[in-house]
Amino acid sequence: MTETTYPREGTAFLLVDPYNDFLSEGGKVFPLIKPVADDIGLIDNLRRLDAAVRAAGIQVAIVPHHRWEPGDYEHWDHPSPSQRRIMQTHAFARGEWGGDWHPDFAPKPGDIVAQEHWGQSGFANTDLDMRLKQQGITHVIVVGLLANTCIESTARFAMELGYHVTLVRDATAALKPEMMHAAHELNGPTFAHAILTTAELIAALPQG
Amino acid sequence: MTETTYPREGTAFLLVDPYNDFLSEGGKVFPLIKPVADDIGLIDNLRRLDAAVRAAGIQVAIVPHHRWEPGDYEHWDHPSPSQRRIMQTHAFARGEWGGDWHPDFAPKPGDIVAQEHWGQSGFANTDLDMRLKQQGITHVIVVGLLANTCIESTARFAMELGYHVTLVRDATAALKPEMMHAAHELNGPTFAHAILTTAELIAALPQG
Amino acid sequence: MTETTYPREGTAFLLVDPYNDFLSEGGKVFPLIKPVADDIGLIDNLRRLDAAVRAAGIQVAIVPHHRWEPGDYEHWDHPSPSQRRIMQTHAFARGEWGGDWHPDFAPKPGDIVAQEHWGQSGFANTDLDMRLKQQGITHVIVVGLLANTCIESTARFAMELGYHVTLVRDATAALKPEMMHAAHELNGPTFAHAILTTAELIAALPQG
Amino acid sequence: MTETTYPREGTAFLLVDPYNDFLSEGGKVFPLIKPVADDIGLIDNLRRLDAAVRAAGIQVAIVPHHRWEPGDYEHWDHPSPSQRRIMQTHAFARGEWGGDWHPDFAPKPGDIVAQEHWGQSGFANTDLDMRLKQQGITHVIVVGLLANTCIESTARFAMELGYHVTLVRDATAALKPEMMHAAHELNGPTFAHAILTTAELIAALPQG
Numbered sequence: 095m096t097e098t099t100y101p102r103e104g105t106a107f108l109l110v111d112p113y114n115d116f117l118s119e120g121g122k123v124f125p126l127i128k129p130v131a132d133d134i135g136l137i138d139n140l141r142r143l144d145a146a147v148r149a150a151g152i153q154v155a156i157v158p159h160h161r162w163e164p165g166d167y168e169h170w171d172h173p174s175p176s177q178r179r180i181m182q183t184h185a186f187a188r189g190e191w192g193g194d195w196h197p198d199f200a201p202k203p204g205d206i207v208a209q210e211h212w213g214q215s216g217f218a219n220t221d222l223d224m225r226l227k228q229q230g231i232t233h234v235i236v237v238g239l240l241a242n243t244c245i246e247s248t249a250r251f252a253m254e255l256g257y258h259v260t261l262v263r264d265a266t267a268a269l270k271p272e273m274m275h276a277a278h279e280l281n282g283p284t285f286a287h288a289i290l291t292t293a294e295l296i297a298a299l300p301q302g
Numbered sequence: 303m304t305e306t307t308y309p310r311e312g313t314a315f316l317l318v319d320p321y322n323d324f325l326s327e328g329g330k331v332f333p334l335i336k337p338v339a340d341d342i343g344l345i346d347n348l349r350r351l352d353a354a355v356r357a358a359g360i361q362v363a364i365v366p367h368h369r370w371e372p373g374d375y376e377h378w379d380h381p382s383p384s385q386r387r388i389m390q391t392h393a394f395a396r397g398e399w400g401g402d403w404h405p406d407f408a409p410k411p412g413d414i415v416a417q418e419h420w421g422q423s424g425f426a427n428t429d430l431d432m433r434l435k436q437q438g439i440t441h442v443i444v445v446g447l448l449a450n451t452c453i454e455s456t457a458r459f460a461m462e463l464g465y466h467v468t469l470v471r472d473a474t475a476a477l478k479p480e481m482m483h484a485a486h487e488l489n490g491p492t493f494a495h496a497i498l499t500t501a502e503l504i505a506a507l508p509q510g
Numbered sequence: 511m512t513e514t515t516y517p518r519e520g521t522a523f524l525l526v527d528p529y530n531d532f533l534s535e536g537g538k539v540f541p542l543i544k545p546v547a548d549d550i551g552l553i554d555n556l557r558r559l560d561a562a563v564r565a566a567g568i569q570v571a572i573v574p575h576h577r578w579e580p581g582d583y584e585h586w587d588h589p590s591p592s593q594r595r596i597m598q599t600h601a602f603a604r605g606e607w608g609g610d611w612h613p614d615f616a617p618k619p620g621d622i623v624a625q626e627h628w629g630q631s632g633f634a635n636t637d638l639d640m641r642l643k644q645q646g647i648t649h650v651i652v653v654g655l656l657a658n659t660c661i662e663s664t665a666r667f668a669m670e671l672g673y674h675v676t677l678v679r680d681a682t683a684a685l686k687p688e689m690m691h692a693a694h695e696l697n698g699p700t701f702a703h704a705i706l707t708t709a710e711l712i713a714a715l716p717q718g
Numbered sequence: 719m720t721e722t723t724y725p726r727e728g729t730a731f732l733l734v735d736p737y738n739d740f741l742s743e744g745g746k747v748f749p750l751i752k753p754v755a756d757d758i759g760l761i762d763n764l765r766r767l768d769a770a771v772r773a774a775g776i777q778v779a780i781v782p783h784h785r786w787e788p789g790d791y792e793h794w795d796h797p798s799p800s801q802r803r804i805m806q807t808h809a810f811a812r813g814e815w816g817g818d819w820h821p822d823f824a825p826k827p828g829d830i831v832a833q834e835h836w837g838q839s840g841f842a843n844t845d846l847d848m849r850l851k852q853q854g855i856t857h858v859i860v861v862g863l864l865a866n867t868c869i870e871s872t873a874r875f876a877m878e879l880g881y882h883v884t885l886v887r888d889a890t891a892a893l894k895p896e897m898m899h900a901a902h903e904l905n906g907p908t909f910a911h912a913i914l915t916t917a918e919l920i921a922a923l924p925q926g
Contacts, residue, residue, distance in 0.1 A: 169620070170644040171440065172466040176492045204585070209625050212637060214493060218462035219637035221628060227880030228586040232379065232854060242484075243492050247458050254426035254455070256851030258380040276450075276484035284384045284451050285422060377828070378852040412793070417833050420845060427845035429836060435672030436794040440646060464643030587856065588882040592908045630909060634878035648795065658900075659908050663878070666871050670842035674796040692866075692900035700800045700867050701838060 098233075098260065098288045100152070102300040106206070106231040107147040109140075110157040110216055110238030110248055112199035115185050115192035117239070122185045122192050127239065127267040130274060134264040139292040141198055143237060143265055148202075150299040153229060155206035156199075157216035157238070157248065161188035174213060176243065214247035223255055233258040235295065237265040241277040253285045260288040262295055306441075306468065306496045308360070310508040314414070314439040315355040317348075318365040318424055318446030318453055320407035323393050323400035325447070330393045330400050335447065335475040338482060342472040347500040349406055351445060351473055356410075358507040361437060363414035364407075365424035365446070365456065369396035382421060384451065422455035431463055441466040443503065445473040449485040461493045468496040470503055514649075514676065514704045516568070518716040522622070522647040523563040525556075526573040526632055526654030526661055528615035531601050531608035533655070538601045538608050543655065543683040546690060550680040555708040557614055559653060559681055564618075566715040569645060571622035572615075573632035573654070573664065577604035590629060592659065630663035639671055649674040651711065653681040657693040669701045676704040678711055722857075722884065722912045724776070726924040730830070730855040731771040733764075734781040734840055734862030734869055736823035739809050739816035741863070746809045746816050751863065751891040754898060758888040763916040765822055767861060767889055772826075774923040777853060779830035780823075781840035781862070781872065785812035798837060800867065838871035847879055857882040859919065861889040865901040877909045884912040886919055 115121040117137065124131075131137065147154060160166070162184050167173040173181065180186070186193040201207050206229075209220040216222050226234070234257045236249045245266050252259045263278045282289050290298070323329040325345060332339075339345065355362060368374070370392050375381040381389065388394070394401040409415050414437075417428040424430050434442070442465045444457045453474050460467045471486045490497050498506070531537040533553065540547075547553065563570060576582070578600045583589040589597065596602070602609040617623050622645075625636040632638050642650070650673045652665045661682050668675045679694045698705050706714070739745040741761065748755075755761065771778060784790070786808050791797040797805065804810070810817040825831050830853075833844040840846050850858070858881045860873045869890050876883045887902045906913050914922070 171646055172495055172644070174461050174467075174493050174495065209636070212640065213462045214458065215462055218459075219640045220625070221635035224628065224635045224878065224880040227851075227856075228588070230587055230856060232851075242489050246489070247462070247493075250422065250455050250458060251426075253382050254421045254423055254848065256848040259382075270488070272484075273488050276480075276488050280478070280481050280484050281450050281454070281489075285382050285455075287380055287382065379854055380852070417844070420848065427848045428833070429843035432670065432672040432836065432843045435643075435648075436796070438648060438795055440643075462640065464640040588911055590877050590883075590909050590911065629878045630874065631878055634875075658905050662905070663874050663909075666838065666874060667842075669798050670837045670839055670871070675798075686904070688900075689904050692896075692904050696894070696897050696900050697866050697870070697905075701798050701871075703796055703798065 098258070098298060100233055100299055102151050104230055105233040105235065106153040106155050106226055107143070108155050108157050108216060108234050108236045108248065109144070109199060110236065110244050111159045112156065112196050112238055113159070113186050113192065114194055114196055117196040117199070122183055126269050130269070130271060131267040134267070136265065136267050139265045140237060142296065143262065143292055144199065146296045146299055147235070150301070152299070153206065153231060154202070155208060155222065155226065156201045157208050157222060158210050159186050159244065160210040160212045161186045161193040163188050176214070177212070214244045215251040216244065216248040217251040217255060233260070235260045235262065237262050239267060241266040241268040242273040246277055246281060249282070250285055259286045260290060260295065261286045262290055262292055264292050306466070306506060308441055308507055310359050312438055313441040313443065314361045314363050314434055315351070316363050316365050316424060316442050316444045316456065317352070317407060318444065318456055319367045320364065320404050320446055321367070321394050321400065322402055322404055325404040325407070330391055334477050338477070338479060339475040342475070344473065344475050347473045348445065350504065351470065351500055352407065354504045354507055355443070358509070360507070361414065361439060362410070363416060363430065363434065364409045365416050365430060366418050367394050367452065368418040368420045369394045369401040371396050384422070385420070422452045423459040424452065424456040425459040425463060441468070443468045443470065445470050447475060448481070449474040449476040450481040454485055454489060457490070458493055467494045468498060468503065469494045470498055470500055472500050514674070514714060516649055516715055518567050520646055521649040521651065522569045522571050522642055523559070524571050524573050524632060524650050524652045524664065525560070525615060526652065526664055527575045528572065528612050528654055529575070529602050529608065530610055530612055533612040533615070538599055542685050546685070546687060547683040550683065552681065552683050555681045556653060558712065559678065559708055560615065562712045562715055563651070566717070568715070569622065569647060570618070571624060571638065571642065572617045573624050573638060574626050575602050575660065576626040576628045577602045577609040579604050592630070593628070630660045631667040632660065632664040633667040633671060649676070651676045651678065653678050655683060657682040657684040658689040662693055662697060665698070666701050675702045676706060676711065677702045678706055678708055680708050722882070722922060724857055724923055726775050728854055729857040729859065730777045730779050730850055731767070732779050732781050732840060732858050732860045732872065733768070733823060734860065734872055735783045736780065736820050736862055737783070737810050737816065738818055738820055741820040741823070746807055750893050754893070754895060755891040758891070760889065760891050763889045764861065766920065767886065767916055768823065770920045770923055771859070774925070776923070777830065777855065778826070779832060779846065779850065780825045781832050781846060782834050783810050783868065784834040784836045785810045785817040787812050800838070801836070838868045839875040840868065840872040841875040841879060857884070859884045859886065861886050863891060864897070865890040865892040866897040870901055870905060873906070874909055883910045884914060884919065885910045886914055886916055888916050
């Protein structure tokens, strides 16, 4: 992996699924990721990254999971295991607090807000690729939840689509430490062009 | 995960990257996967599955990785880590033995042979989805190499595309046992509708 | 073109852009299509088709154009000519009457409502293909507006995706009669599997 | 339509289906397009454009139709009307003169040669989008055959994918003049960012 520089005009910061259910005390999924998140300082790292990329003039794109609504998936022939669980837990419910943005990570003016993704990849069945292409984006930094599901699928799709892909090992979380290990030590190194820490990424961003 | 039945007309058996370099003694990648492959009986399982799905009248689709040719990737802005390694190793070289089919798994008349994929997913930048749709396929069984790269990405894409997805835990291999664990115990259960052994899958195929 | 039968379980009726701006007196675009629409009896034909496909138990999918919002397209490198015009006319404005459903063609319970498309094809950058695949759809009937833009692009994409595609020559409209001619006599016959009248299609639907 | 400039590094010249069957005396389809082609000077224009874009340092991408082979389409549920005709005519047969490149338009070193497309769009079910993205392409110029089928579908898909799209009205042909009219006067102006003559495009290319 060679050292990466991030072109100001060509880089997008993809913030995946920044919902209260994932990131806030009281969220439906938060308790499951809290041990890993606390251990790596997830929320603080996301805050520092968010500030740093905005200061650097880099495009922010919010990449939101489909918000659950009554009836979802019920007429599908074969919802995925994750989708079946959402049918029971109603995670990210539309119109509820859990499906609202974590207050620190709500979209700001000028951000891209992609269409909601039904599965794990923010590129699958959404407008994300076209929206990035319409702004000349060639490099994506993928952070948020979960390391081995939505982050990994979004990153795998990004590579296949021809983007330069960066993962940030302490700006994501998972249900278990071994899932973080799988994402960053086993799988990520085969498809991601860079796997950095928050501090390393901030140091590599374009300056002033 | 509910018990799956496989519709004869609607199921395809996706055999990913059945090249000598992956599956044959003397292949460039084979030594790296041999410990895992031998441990689970990969080649025998693939042979049994191949015979069983053909006997059951299920569509076979060969899903081949791009065969390396001189010049490949050299003008790309950012080949992936796996692609950079192929630039050095020339794995699956076109016109060479390593890039030829393992003799037991060469396409047979009536098989679909998809376009070669450049990355990890057999669906990305190829005709595989359309070819399956043109034959009414709704269920895919994904086997071959490697469990955590091409098999996993092909399966992740298949789920996003709306297919029912089955992994077969002893009909694939990887560089390390922990990669098999990641594929089948950590990641697969979030996106795959069924994760079976070869014996379990054969028992679930349509009979007579 | 061979005679087509429409499988009840495998057919979807794609109703594209049924907005007041397109279909209602007082809509922003309606005056431009009114001569063609009146000439062929567009609204009545859409009503008859809508009733007939629902009576036949066929899946209805609403395929809506992106509803204009302030700021749309402004940061894009190169909006298309149609998108540039929407930047001026604000057609299909979100939250306004023009961007609301024509009252006869609002979604009903059980209908698929696809994500909004930004361009001309209801399949591009949306979840439409996956939603159809999750219900085993193999045949699509594409009606609505405009014959040579959104209907034609949706139909061209459907063919590439592997669907059986039907156009209905008097269930769409365009700005000029020669555009209808182009859609149904020049271009459609190269990619559509059937081009029928409303009466012919109703006669071909599954009975009882 | 605003005046377009073509960035040397960001523009690709997509030459669609430059086969003998389309472009050479004795080709299977050539007699059908000869009246239109001769009228506009198609072959000379393609030669002039090819020379000009290469001199300007612009990336050339060959976008080839699937070459017919025995058995093609026979197991498909619903080949398109164009595909059904190819089943009869064997146009662009692999290994035959008709499916070989017109000698003036064979790929040269450094050209992208995309995977063969089965339908009308050079982007559908191929690697063309990824190949362009891997070289930072944002603008595409689409020329070759036929104006209202492969050229139009390739251009419609390019717009949806987020590219800037240019058509060249005298560097394509069709079976009838009214198809040229439909492509360039009725449909193209809704999705293409520029519709130029060969002379206009050459004048707009980057100099020296």
